[in-house]
Amino acid sequence: MALTGAYKIVLFVGGVGGAKLAYGLSKLLPPDRLTIVVNVGDDFWHLGLRICPDADTVLYTLAGRVDSANGWGVANDTSQVLTALADIGGETWFRIGDADLATHLTRTDRLRRGARPTEVATELCAVMGVEYALLPVTDESVPTIVDTKEKGRLSFQSYFVANRWQPTVTAIGYEGADGASVTREVGDAIDQADAIIIAPSNPWLSIAPMLAVGDLRARLLARDVPRIAMSPIIGGRAVKGPAAKLMRELGLEVSAASVADYYGDLLNGFVDDVVNPPFEHDGLKIARMDTMMPDGEARIRVAQSLLEWLES
């Protein structure tokens, strides 16, 4: 599976963890060799605006604008509108900064004028100086729904933000996934890919919502190229977010091996972290490396190690 020459990578990302690997790879591969496909399951309507958190996290990260403490929103953003909203009893549970609001206003305006989410993503990348193709997996709405013991059925942001992902998850759904289809742009990227990489995003909340869309899984399986995932579990826990807690609630062992099992035959390669206990998985080539990406330099180093493994 050694990659040679000017090979093309398609990277599937969700939230913050995925954006870090996208950043690292963007420093090593030119735009015509790295396409980023982003989860749309977190997207929702809020205060009349279409909010696309995972797309914006990748966009701001690649543009060098992201608030690095949170991994989402705009660095050093102000909160005049949030304060004014609070004064008049508006919703402030979802923290939207003033500069971030400009993105949501622009996206919503473009969508209302008939643009596709894919076109809006391309336009926002262009104006923010991001030359990489940042593609929503589908232009249709496929919201992630979370069934919980304590609060019943919750929309994703209600689970993740309003309830701080504390409720016990009993099931996760991807509404409308069957009837949806990947965009032409995503289909073309997959057909031309020399390798498919699944970022260390939450498999159940950020990657599965994409794999559920239409015939995406079958299209990936049809490509006889490296199809690898990077473990989001390091040392028995998630670097950020609910992945480990979710695995426990779903009755799974909190390990990279469980993640590899979950992805199943979709993968023929897996990148595990050196601190995780080694595991075997038939049909899976497993690389072990330091996958922590606390800063820009580490992200580039991890991306470099990943590409070197693919080239070996």
Ligand code: FO1
């Ligand atoms: N996550 C939070 O935990 N609290 C927030 O107030 C919040 C606001 C927010 C605003 C814009 C945006 O693009 C993302 C935001 N996120 C927030 C993250 C968001 O919930 C994402 O869906 C998660 O990062 C999961 O991918």
